[in-house]
Amino acid sequence: MHSSPNLTLNGVDLLADLSGALLWPDRRLLVVADLHLEKGSAFAQRGQLLPPYDTGATLARLEGVIERHQPETVICLGDSFHDRRAADRLSRPDAERIARLTAARDWIWVTGNHDPEPPAHLGGRIADAVTLGALCFRHEATAGAGGGGGGEVSGHYHPVAAVRARGRRVRARCFASDGKRLIMPSFGAYTGGLNVLDRVLAPLLGRRFQVHIMGREKLFEFPSARLEPDLERAFRMPAASGVVG
C-alpha cells in the first residue's frame, strides 16, 4: 500500500483513494461501492443505445486500483450489478475478467437493492453485510444502527458534493463521513449522484460532517458547512408556512 491514511472512522485509519475505492491498510482490504455493471445495456434494452463500454471501463479502473494496492480482500458494497439479469448480459471477456479478479483473492459481494442475489458463477462470496473489527460494511446505511461497535461503511446513495469557486459551482463524487459512518462514492462509469446535503441523507450524516471530493489528480477535503446544495432540494419551501428552510 503506497499512500497514507487520510480519514479515521470509529478509530480506524482508512485511505480514501482518488479512484473512489476505500482502503483499510492494516487489513489489506479494499472496498468499492455501486459498480452498476451492465447499466449501459439495461438502457439499450429499452431503446437507448448508450455506449457499451461502461462495464469495461469500470472493470479497468477496478483492476487498476487492485494492481496498485494489492489487497488481500475486496468487498463490493452492493449494487455491483445493475439488475438481476445484468450478469447474463456480460460479454464473455468481461465475465472472465471478473472471474480472474475474484479467484485471486478473498472477494465478497455484499447484496444491494439492485442485486439482492448476486450471480454465483463469477466467484467470490455473497453476504448481506460484513463486520470486521470496529467496522461494519453494508450496502445501505441504516439510521442509528452501526455494526461492530458503531463504525459503518456503506454505499447506495452515490454521494456528490458541490463547492463554489470563482463564482462557479463545481460538483463531483465524494466520500462523506461524520467519524462514525462513511458513505462511499459510486464506482461505476454510468452512475450519477445525489448531493450530500439532500435531506434524504440528513438523518444519516447529521449537520456536521466532512467530505473528500474526487478531483482529477487528487482529493479535496471540505467541511459540510462549505458545501452547496443542489437546486431541486436547495430551498424547498414547506408547503404550508412558506418559510425558507
Added chain:
Amino acid sequence: MDDLSPPDTLLPPNFLGWFSSRGWAPHAHQIEMLKAARDGDNALLIAPTGGGKTLSGFLPSLIDLSERPREGMHTLYISPLKALAVDIQRNLESPVAELRLPIRTETRTGDTSAAKRQRQRSKPPQVLMTTPESLALMLSYTDAEKIFKGLRCVVIDELHALAGTKRGDLLALGLARLARLAPLCRRVGLSATVAHPADLRAYLSKTGRADGGDVRTVLGRTGARAQVDILTTRERLPWSGRMAVHSLGEVYDRIRAAGTTLVFVNTRAQAEIVFQELWRLNEDGLAIALHHGSLSAEQRRKVEAAMSKGSLRAVVATSSLDLGIDWAAVDLVVQVGAPKGVSRLLQRIGRANHRLDEASRAVLVPANRFEVLECRAAVQSIESRTLDGDPTRPGGLDVLAQHILGMGCAGAFAADELYGEVTSAAPYAGLSRQDFDDVLDFVATGGYALGSYDRFKRLTLSDEDGLYRPASPVVSRQYRMNVGTIVAAVTLKVRLGRGAVLGEIEESFVQSLLPGDTFLFAGQLLKFLGIQETTVNCAKGGQGDPKIPAYAGSKMPLSSHLADQVRAMLSDPTVWTDLPPAVQEWLRLQRLRSLLPTRDGLLVETFPRGKQHFMVAYCFEGRNAHQTLGMLLTRRMERAGLKPLGFVATDYVLSVWSLKPVKDVDSLFDQDMLGDDLEAWMDESSMLRRTFRNVAVISCLIERRHPGQEKTGRQVTFSSDLIYDVLRKYEPNHVLLRATRADAAGGLTDVRRLSDMLARVKGRITHKPLPRVSPLAVPVLLEVGREQVFGSALDDLLDEAAQELIDEAMPELKEADGQRGGGRGGGQGALPL
C-alpha cells in the same frame, strides 16, 4: 414571348378585383412568382420586409385552388416561428373569405390538440401552416404518403433564417422526402436580402445544388435606402462595457420624438437593464414594453398585440422580434450596443416603416469606443450594400441520425435509396457514403465498434428484402417524443407570488441565488424566495444590488465581414473624420504611442504592468475564436516557462498576462497550435461537453422524454457527461464525437475562424514591445476580472475553493502567496488598474 404576357392573363378577374378593391395593384414580383408557378419552376423570392412577400408565395396556390377546387393538402407553408404560422394563417383568411375561395387553411404546431392533429391526418386542409419540427413528425407517420402525395407547393418563409442552421438541415431532409412522396410539388422560398443567394437556390433545388437549373430567382422591389445614424453622445464615451447606460437619456429623447420605436439589444440581460433604465427616465409615463425569449409566451403575445394595435410607444427587444409579421406603425429602430453583423442589422432596421417608398429610420447606439468603430463599419456596409454571411457548412450528422430514425418509423427503407434521397438535400449534397453508413449504423445498432448490442437494435435489417425496419413499436413512440433540433437549457418557471408565471430562467442562474437575493426579470425587481418543484417563487421588490440572469449562448460574435471593415477603418486615418472626436483622439494617440493594426496583418503589443507582463493581440475574430486562442496560447506559454496567469477575450482583442514576458511572438502564434494542443484542450473543454450534449439529444442517443415518463422535471434522462467521458476514451472516432467536433469547430470554439486568421497573418505579425499600456489596449484591460472564462480545470477550481478556506482560517498566509490563482488555461488574476 411568354414573359410579355400581360398580368391579367395570370391574375384571374376575381383576384384582380380583390386587389383593386383594396386599392392595390399587383407588384411585378408577384406576377413573376405567378409565372414561375405556371412554368412549374421552384422559386426563390428575395425581397426586403414589407411589399407583400408572403402573399406572393401564396397567390399561385390560391388561384390554382380557386380555378380547380379539390380536396386534400395542396400547399404547405413552413415558418421558423409558431406564432408566425398562426399570424399568417389569420392574414390569409381575409382573401379566402372575401373571394369565397373553396379553401380550408389550418395551422399545426406543437400546440395543436391531438384531436385536431388526427383530423388533419384523415382529412387534411388544402393549406396547412406548420413548422419544420411538425413537418418532420408528420413525415414519420406510416400514412405520410397518403397525406402528402397530392401536394403541389411548399412555401418556406424566412428561408434565410432557417438555411444554415440545424433546423434548416432537418427541414432540407424533410423536403427531400416530400419530393419523393409528391413529385409534382414545387418549392417556394421567401427570403430577406442575403450575401449568398446561391446557397438559398441550392437549398430550394431538388438537386441540392445551386446550378441545378430548377430554381427561378425573383427579386422584389428594393425599398428606399435606410437612413441610419450613429448616436454621438453628449456624455463621456465609455472605454468598455456593453450596456450603453450613458446614452439612454438620449435614446429616451428619440423615443419621445418618434411615434413607435423598436429598441433592439443583443442579450436578454441587456434588455432587462435597458428596460429598467428607460423606465427610470420615463417621466412622461410613455408605454414602453419588454420582449425577450425567456418571457412567457402569454406575456410576449400581449406585447405583440399591443404593438399591432399601436398602443405602445416603444418595445425593448432581443432577437425574439427579429422575425415576425409586419408592424406598419414602427417608425424608428434603435440598436443599443454593437450590431455584430450587417445582415442582422438590416433585418432589424427593416422592421421600421414597411412602406417601401419611405426610408427606414434607425439609430445605432454604441456602448464603448470599439463599438463606435463597429457601428461606423456597419453603416458603411449598408451604404455600399455589402452583406455578411458565412459560407454554408455541411449538414449536421446528428440531425441526419434523427431523420433516418424518423424515416424508419415511416416505413421500411433501403439504404441505397435513402442515401440518394438524403444527398439531394443541399446541406447533405457532399455527404460521403461512409459517413451516411456510419450514421445509419449508429441509428440501427448504436454504431459501436464493440458491436455488443445486436440484441437491442432500434432498426433491423432484413436479409430477405434488404430493408431497414423499426425493431419494435416503442422505437416510433420514442422518436415522436424527441423530434426537433432545439435543445433548450434546463430552465425553471418564474412565478410572482401566487400569480402569473413571468417566464423561464436558466437553472444555472438560479443556482447562484440565495433566498433574499434580488434579480431583474421581466422588467421587474424580484426577490428570490425559494424553489418549489420546477418553479422559482418570487416576491416584488427587495434590497441590494440586483443580479441579472445570464443566459447561455446569448452572445453572438462579431461577423467576419464587419471585423474586416473595422480593421480597414483602423488602418486608414483618412476615414476617421467621420468618427466622434473622442474616438479620433484615441486613435491618434494610439498611432503616436504604438502602431495601428493593419488590415491583413496582426498587431501584437507587449508591455509590463505591475509585476506582470501583458500581451494584447488585435485579431478582431470574435469572442469565441479569441477564447480558443487564449486557451491555446496559455498552454503553450506554460510549456515555455512564461508562467501565464490568465487571459481575457473580447470580440476585438485578446489579452494574456504572465509572470515572464513574451519575446518570440511569431513562433507563439504559429499555426501548429491547432494540432495536438487543440485536440487536448478541446477534449477537456466544457464547451465540447455542452456541444456533445446537444448532439447526443438531437441524434436521439439521449432522450428528452421517454414514453411513460413525460412529466419528469428534468428534460435529459441520462448525464451526457458520463457518456462523453466513456465514449471519448473507448471510441474516440465514434460518429457522434465526429459530429461534436465539427459543431464546435464552427460554433463555440470557432476553430475555423481562428485557423483562417492564423493562415492569413503568417509572416505578417508585427510585435510592438511598449513601456506601458497603449491607448487601444485600455478597453480590454478594463474587462479583466469582468469576463467569465470558460474551461477551467476541475482541480483548479477545487484548489481555489480549498485555498479560500485556508485564507479564511489563516489570513496572514495570504499576503505571502500573492501570485496564486492563475494556473494554466485559467484564471482571472486580479489586475490593479
